[in-house]
Amino acid sequence: MLHEILLSLSGHPSPLLTADHSSPTSILSPPEKALLSSIAHLSNLHCKLLEHTATIAATHPSTICQAVATSVKTTHLAQFQRKVLEVEDGILRKDAGSVGAYNIVPLTAIVGEFSDWTRRMEWFLEIVEFMMQKTGGRTCTGAMTINRLRDAVQTGYVDIEGAALSLSKVAETAWLKQEYVNNRDLLPAFVTGPTAASLLFIGRSLNHIRVKGISTTTSPELDLLSSHLKQLSTLTFPINAAGFSRVIASIRLSLSQTTLQELLPLSKVVETLTLLREFFLLGRGEFAIALISEADDKIRSRWRRADNLGYDKRDGIGNIVVKEGEVSAILARTWAAMGSLRSQNEDQDEDDLLELARDLVQLVITKSNATPFRNSLSSSQVALKIAPTPFRNLLLSVPVVLTLRIPSPLDLFLTTMDLQTYSSINAYLLSIHRAHLRLTDLWKITALRRDHPAPPGPPYGSSTVGRSKVHTQRHRANERGAAMRSVWATSSAAIFFLGESEAYFQGEVVEGTWSGFQKWLNGGSSRPASPAGDEDDEDDEDDEDIWMRAGKEPTTSAEMRHTHDPQTLADAHRRYLLALATSLLLTTSSFTEPLFHLLQQVDHLVALVHRIHSIWQSLDLEEDQGVVDAFSDFHKEEKDVKEQLKVVADRVKLAIEELVKSLRDIDQEKEGWIDGFQELVLEDEAAYVPAKIGRVDRLLMKLDFGSWFDSRREGDPDLLGDSEGDYD
Incomplete structure (x- = not known):
């Protein structure tokens, strides 16, 4: 029975947990049924999360959602799997925390080991299902996911806050690595309109610099890219709107004071x-x-x-x-x-x-x-x-x-x-x-x-x-x-x-x-x-x-x-x-x-x-x-x-x-x-x-x-x- 429970918690559905125990002839007592019900619920959550995260990582159009789903699977579900292995190891070593007298393993002890995970797994499933849903025929975007994760930080639960901060960092890092077009619906809430315009301008400027092959050796920074990456590395997650705007404005000013004076003169x-x-x-x-x-x-x-x-x-x-x-x-x-x-x-x-x-x-x-x-x-x-x-x-x-x-390079200034x-x-x-x-x-x-x-x-x-x-x-x-x-x-x-x-x-x-x-x-x-x-x-x-x-x-x-x-x-x-x-x-x-x-x-x-x-x-x-x-x-x-x-x-x-x-x-x-x-x-x-x-x-x-x-x-x-x- 213990073997079946641990396998089911690892993501393998077990007949012991999926069977109907409501029959009067069942050998399980009511307390055992209640305990197995909580284990079955946690196993079901784990199985759904494994399936949904794999689907999102493979087919979702948003790279941000793919990154979040991959992080849920490789980081948080992996932690849960390690917890299952720790419990199994304790039983095999006859650890007093898991094994009682006469080598009896109480079912309550096993359930208690995973009691802290139920709320987190339910929240992970909410996030994953949110990324999979379609509202008005429209698929969830990366910006919607980022906003949802930032809101979850303020739920009041410490474990949910930690998980939300972790996933927010993943989502915002993926967002920073993207190429952009100015679509207000795809911007996270912490990005203001002027900041979004500055992001586009910086991207177009760097692309022009790359295409034109303009040398930056005469610039005080010597290496624009490393300088800008250094400024971006000062950001903390979740990203603060004011701090993000200051960093983007600083990068924009740096470009204007260096290579853009050669690329696009006022004349x-x-x-x-x-x-x-x-x-x-x-x-x-x-x-x-x-x-x-x-x-x-x-x-x-x-x-x-x-x-x-x-x-x-x-x-x-x-x-x-x-x-x-x-x-x-x-x-x-x-x-x-x-x-x-x-x-x-x-x-x-x-x-x-x-x-x-x-x-x-x-x-x-x-x-x-x-x-x-x-x-x-x-x-x-x-x-x-x-x-x-x-x-x-x-x-x-x-x-x-x-x-x-x-x-x-007039397209830096003049648009269609x-x-x-x-x-x-x-x-x-x-x-x-x-x-x-x-x-x-x-x-x-x-x-x-x-x-x-x-x-x-x-x-x-x-x-x-x-x-x-x-x-x-x-x-x-x-x-x-x-x-x-x-x-x-x-x-x-x-x-x-x-x-x-x-x-x-x-x-x-x-x-x-x-x-x-x-x-x-x-x-x-x-x-x-x-x-x-x-x-x-x-x-x-x-x-x-x-x-x-x-x-x-x-x-x-x-x-x-x-x-x-x-x-x-x-x-x-x-x-x-x-x-x-x-x-x-x-x-x-x-x-x-x-x-x-x-x-x-x-x-x-x-x-x-x-x-x-x-x-x-x-x-x-x-x-x-x-x-x-x-x-x-x-x-x-x-x-x-x-x-x-x-x-x-x-x-x-x-x-x-x-x-x-x-x-x-x-x-x-x-x-x-x-x-x-x-x-x-x-x-x-x-x-x-x-x-x-x-x-x-x-x-x-x-x-x-x-x-x-x-x-x-x-x-x-x-x-x-x-x-x-x-x-x-």
Whole structure:
């Protein structure tokens, strides 16, 4: 019987313990049954733990869970097995602690030897089953296991506390040896958001150092790796959150003060940010104009080949398919146009930024219309969420975006998510600028704006037939002018709205936000201005490389501000993007949706104006010169297009009215845009804080349309015709 008990405790199920002893004919007494029941429970726990830990170690996707399961088996279950062997050895040696008189081994003595293990084995099984469970179809992660073990330290039982500390050390050591991606759900509770970002930055930096083969012999540490490992070895388990953050911050600072001054100088960061400002945020207006012009030329050529004149028989954006190669060709012709402009100016110096943009900037077709703009800045900041309005669809008939190829080592500072944000802002600003340009181009069609036919020369002009023809032509011109009156009025209002909006967005928001960020980059403070004397001292050191100053002892606040490491720059850059997108109202869908509708209707209106001009030219040839197109009914087309012009003009006016109303709502509900734009409460005085640039009420003060909106409600036929269009 003793042999069976010891075998069962070692993890081998025994019939003696698994048999049903409830029968009245059982040879066991009730006390013996109770004692064997406790032994059977402990044996069952051991068997389950052996099975589950083997399964986790072999199949679990988390290396942390594998490490914990292996430790349970090789350390704690091995201790239990040694305890079984100690008891067996005591019995064989007839130790008085286990063997009584007449070599009798009391069952109570054996049960008592293992009484301390029952609670621990039950807790081990809870941990193992926790690692094996699936919540909502999701497997337990290493972070969940670490958090569970850290909580178990505070249960109040000494034996459980010791076991939890032991397994926590194993789990956290395994976690420290992993390669990381920033997934908040996979981070243990003791890792804060900024610390996680620092971990990623350190990993990317060390990888760049390895790839580039940068020598560290000039560094005071001589060996970065050993120095960093020495700092990590000072950690105690379970890891303290504050201590862990201090160690990671120290390693990050060490990298910034040594090899990163060679790997990523400030000049390269500023150059990249300037490129993004000039080409993505429309700092160079000639680039935006050239890109819009080349895109429109491509669409017009496709329309001509498809015998499709645009919006005359449909609403919205057409189904003209543009391929990837054609999109790349549009950008190539844009660069050629930029180069032609520069060559015309013989006094202009070599433009290095333009050459860099040629190498890095790309125009691509996106595979999805989704807008994945959520940039996690830190746990105390609001996540950036750009409205999913598809402004990228307006430049061409397919969703295209301007993007940037990130060369190494700029990926230490610039992320793909940052570029997606830039692409979204670029599509937004470019769409507004494009609509403004297309409307102003209508005024170049002189024949539509002023057409007063002069009488023909003598002798035909003085004849009755000649005078009659002149009267007919002038009457026709007057009718056409009357038909276009509402179109010109609406187009003028749309130009006014788009022009003032562009001036606000570009002149105040983009330029003001960039100026503040640029000042901070060059060593100035983004907080309220200090006395003028301090600024003079800072200007002298604007061009100095921050990494060259990193090893020196800071003597002034200006010097302190020059020691930003790449991660600090990246965090400040994301705050800059957050403030920019928020103040551009790009995070407010109640504004972006009606704006997108307005831009669509402007495209529709422009296409119809060009179409009616083409029809009238054909009618003039037919009536005045006798040139007849037998396959076209221009009178019917004229009637259809004129009716559509009235409807679309009314839609444009409705869209402008809706946008002005949206701006008033945003101005009244300050939280709609100020909350994402508030100054950050930071302890570091040198940290970048986006300035509050621009106010919606400043834009509203300029957008005064008088009684123009009221005329639509009163149905003024001189302004908008007799028809009112639906607002989709």
